[in-house]
Amino acid sequence: MAAFIVNGRRTTLDVEADMPLLWALRDELALVGTKFGCGAGLCGACTVVIDGEAVRSCQTPVGAVEGKTVLTIEGLGESGLHAVQKAWIEADAPQCGYCQSGQIMAAFALLAGNPNPTDADIDDGMTNICRCGTYPRMRAAIHRAAALIKT
Amino acid sequence: MTIALSRRAFVRAGLTAAGGLAVAALVPGFAAAAIASGEPWGSDAAFGPEVGPFVVVGPDNSITLRIAKAEMGQGVLTALAMILAEELMCDASKVRVEYASAHRNLVDGNVYQSMGTGGSSSVRRSRVFLQQAGASARERLIAAAAAQWGAAAEACVASGGVVRHEASGRAATYGELAGAAARITLPTEPAIKTPDRFALIGSPLKRFDTPLKATGAARFGIDVKLPGMAYAAVANCPVFGGRLRSCDASKVTARRGVLAVLPVTNGVAVAADNFWRAKEALAALPIDWDFGPAASTDSAQFRAEYRAALDGPLADGGGHGDIAAALASPGKRVEALYEVPYLAHAPMEPLNATAHWTADRIDVWMGTQFPEQAIQLAAQAGGVDPAKVTVHNCYLGGGFGRRAVNDELTQAVEISKALGRPAKVVWTREEDIRSDRYRPQAALRMRAALNGDGAPAGFEFTTAVGSITRSLGWGKVENGVERQAVEGLANCPYRAGALKVLVNLRNTHVPVMFWRSVGSSQNAFALESFIDEVAHAAGRDPVEYRRALLADRPDFLAVLDALAERSGWGKPLPKDVGRGIAIHESFGTIVGEVAEVSVRSGEVKVERVVACVDCGHLVNPLTAAMQIESAVLYGLTAALFGEITIRDGRVEQGNFDSYPIARMADAPRIETHFVLSGGDKWGGLGEPGTPPIAPAIANAIFALTGKRIRALPLKNAALGA
Known part of the structure; x- marks a missing residue:
């Protein structure tokens, strides 16, 4: 049994405490915007934000989320597109799109901690894999989102 | 997401109830997202007045275009909709797109032709019949209006989703005409537009699927x-x-x-x-x-076998002139062995x-x-x-x-x-990587005989490589050669007195298949690295030497010259940065790339890539540029890190720790320029950006360090600390 808040909603799940949050979100809560990419914390496709921090949900047991607040891609744009999503659309970042939920959540957390990231900050802060190689456009989108957030 | 099990029944029922399209994605704050659905699959049956199998017009005046290719990141939903809309004369940004039904294609006389997505062919192989589908639908709508108004079809004009009769001022929307248009038989099908009349094709249009993918709403x-x-x-x-x-x-x-x-x-x-x-x-x-039986094999053994296979038996992979005489000529000889490993595809979605x-x-x-x-x-x-x-x-x-x-x-x-x-x-990531069908391992021996002036008297290229045809069991290998093994070699653009390509197709137990750019992925690495070696042996600048050997290929020259200019070829660089060039034609498109590469403490970093591309014509310049960027990064990952090795018959790599992929910090600045030759040329775009990047990087490393990279990936090369 685990109780936590997902996208503003109190959620109780009767699952094993060691089930990774990723699979609880996808298979139990049908929040499939968060993706499975590697299952080993290597690619970041499963990135969600827990209490403000970008976290790889495939390496986060549900038991460790007890009482915490989880934000997924579905929650980010719930009441209108977030600045990061707007910037992503303006910059035409996605290609196949599979990793993009995780990338956007990672960018959201990066900008929350550093409203004006340099290219070097983006290199350090954005470690998720994109097999389509959308990095140059994601970099531009992060700079754009930083500007949008300030206005 | 829960999908009604009998979705066909659902779509039909939805039609009866709503009288229109049943599926639409709702993305808050971005109304235009309704043009592509999070659930892109179409229904097997028509669900509204169908003005030909590609075009459905709803009673609410919605226009649905059916796309008979799969969206895997290349922007095909948008590009193919642009082609249809170009002829249909409707607002491309308001159409709805969905996949055509493969079931219908099977049972309804192949109405969607080939629905396979690959070979960088979605635009170039379907453009003509998609234009025809759009034009035929348009003319049916016009004919329906003309019949209704008792007017001549020639006096009616379709534009913006409306047919108008100027003389009488009458107008009807496509939605109002669709039912009648579906019953029209045209005496002859209309001619399609020539490129000089394109209004939409060639202008950038934002991808229909972006909002879905920025909100997690796209369904994989x-x-x-x-x-x-x-x-x-x-x-x-x-x-x-x-x-x-x-x-x-x-x-x-x-x-x-x-x-x-x-x-x-x-x-x-x-x-x-x-x-x-x-x-x-x-x-x-x-x-x-x-x-x-394969449980005792390993990569060291395979590498030795592929090297040995270069000595025969060899099949004739094409060429011209008398290679034996050229190789016996007294001038300088250059010879080099290039080797590439198996590569996994590793798509992000296992x-x-x-x-x-x-x-x-x-x-x-x-x-x-x-x-x-x-x-x-x-x-x-x-x-x-x-x-x-x-x-x-x-x-x-x-x-x-x-x-x-x-x-x-x-x-x-x-x-x-x-x-x-x-x-x-x-499949877990480990299964995905260990049970792939891989880019073949290969060894290539490249030989050149040079005349006194440094011009090639002859090229002999020998490849030992796995056969994709045999591995898949798709068709038969004829005379020991398959196209994938020799593409990029047999059509070597460089002028030489003689050319001979020799092939030894040799498979191990490891299955092989198409990997972005297929044979060109290894053949361009060998050929473009080798030309660089030959240029240096001849004491010539790599661009100037290529230019001399491409004198009778104006298409290549135009790309090469643009690339030299845009990249600032010959201009000074910081002391720890080198510059390398490669140019290659694949899938009907010529791509030249210059890579600027730094080596610091043995670490290779690609700093900047300039790409010049001639694909003839473009449909959507935005997605075209994105494809070049993507192809560069895909090839860069392979060049720097990509390697599947075998031990005890099994793949040693399993996840992104042992099969690394380039990340943000590895990504260069990429500048893409289109050098379009137009005419009848319609080249592909998904793959042709991949082949030049590995040799461009390797040539840059040579320019910087004097070390010639003849085996990939680069991570195995000792570049000093």
Whole structure:
């Protein structure tokens, strides 16, 4: 049994405490915007934000989320597109799109901690894999989102 | 997401109730997103007045275009809709797009022609018939209006989704005309527009699928959830060609959620009520494999075998002139051996498929590059007539060739049939990497004989490489040569007194297949590295030497000259940065790339890439540029890190720690310039950006360090600390 808040909603799940949050979100809560990419914390496709921090949900047991607040891609744009999503659309970042939920959540957390990231900050802060190689456009989108957030 | 099981019935019912399109994605704050649905698969049947199989006009005046290719990141939903809209004369940004039905293509006389997505062919091979489909639909709408108004068709004009008769001032929307237009037979089909009359094609249009992908609303195969669905994890036999001997199911069947342990093609599956439970149970399952005859092979042995295979037996892969005389001539000789490893595709979405088998039909949800073949695979696995199979194609979380053969689908159908309920198979990343069908390993021996002035008297290129044709069992290899083995070599653009390509197709037990840019991925590395070597042997600048050898290829010269200018070839660079060039034609498109590469403390970093591209014409410059950027990064990953190795018959790599992919910090600045020659040329775009990047990087490293890279990946090269 685990109780936590997902996208503003109190959620109780009767699952094993060691089930990774990723699979609880996808298979139990049908929040499939968060993706499975590697299952080993290597690619970041499963990135969600827990209490403000970008976290790889495939390496986060549900038991460790007890009482915490989880934000997924579905929650980010719930009441209108977030600045990061707007910037992503303006910059035409996605290609196949599979990793993009995780990338956007990672960018959201990066900008929350550093409203004006340099290219070097983006290199350090954005470690998720994109097999389509959308990095140059994601970099531009992060700079754009930083500007949008300030206005 | 829960999908109604009989979606066909649902769509039809939805039609009756709503009188229009049943599926639309709602993305808050971005109304235009309704043009592409999160669930892109179309229905098998018409669901409104159909003005030809590609175009449906709803009573609400909506226009739906059916796209007979799969969206795997290349922007095909948008580009093909632009082609249809160019002729249909409607606002491309207001049309709705969905996938055409592969089931319908099968049972309705191949109305969508080839639905396979690959070979950088979606635009160039379907443009003419898509233009025709749009033009024919337009003329039917005009004819319907003309008949209604008693006017001549020639006096009516279609534009912006409306047909107008200027003389009388009458106008009707496509929606009002669609029913009548569907019954029109034209005496002759209209001629399609020539490029000089394009109004839409060639101008950038934002991708229809971007909002869906920025909000998590795009549905990939892995996201599908059906009522009562089982989740299955699969262990494929770790050695290709081996088989399951037995497993002790009793060790895991009591675990929470586990439904069944069952043998499947190539291995064994555990089904459970949640994927993680299935995966964990599979990890705890004692499995006894018969590894088969390849269990003692390894990469060192393969490397030696491919090298030895260069000495024959060799088949004739094409060429011209007298190579023996050229090689016997007295001038300078240059010879080099290049080697490349197996490569995995590693799409971000691991392979998966969901099947719902019943005795008289099968429904499949997955991302496939080849839905016609998926129908056949499902039918075969489930013992059902192919005409009773429907493939609901989803967004593809990357394809790169891998999703052209759907090994995972066979397993999903087997499991659904055995359990009598819908089943979703997901391969873990480890299964995805270890059970791939790989870019072939190869060795290439390149020889040049030079005249006194440094011009080539002859080139002899010998390749020892795995046969894709044999590995897939698709057709037969004729005379020891297949196109994939020699592409990029047999059509070498550089002028030489003689050219000879020799081939030894040699397969190991490791399956091989199409990997983004196929044979050009290794052949361009060898040829463009070798030309660089030859230029240096002749004491010439790499660009100037190429220019001399391309004197009778104005198409190459235009790209080369643009590239030299845009990249600032010859201009000074910081002391720890080198510059390298490569140019290559594949899939009908010439791409030249200059890479600026730094080596600091032995670490290679590609700082900047300038790409010049001649694909003849462009449909959507935005997605075209994105494809070049993507192809560069895909090839860069392979050049720097990509390597699948074999030990005890099995793939050693399993996840992104052992099979690294370029990340943000590895990504160069990429500048793409189109140098369009127009005319009749329509080249592909998904793949041609990949082949030049590895040799451009290797040549830059030579320019900087004097070390010639003749084996990939670069991570294995000692570049000093």
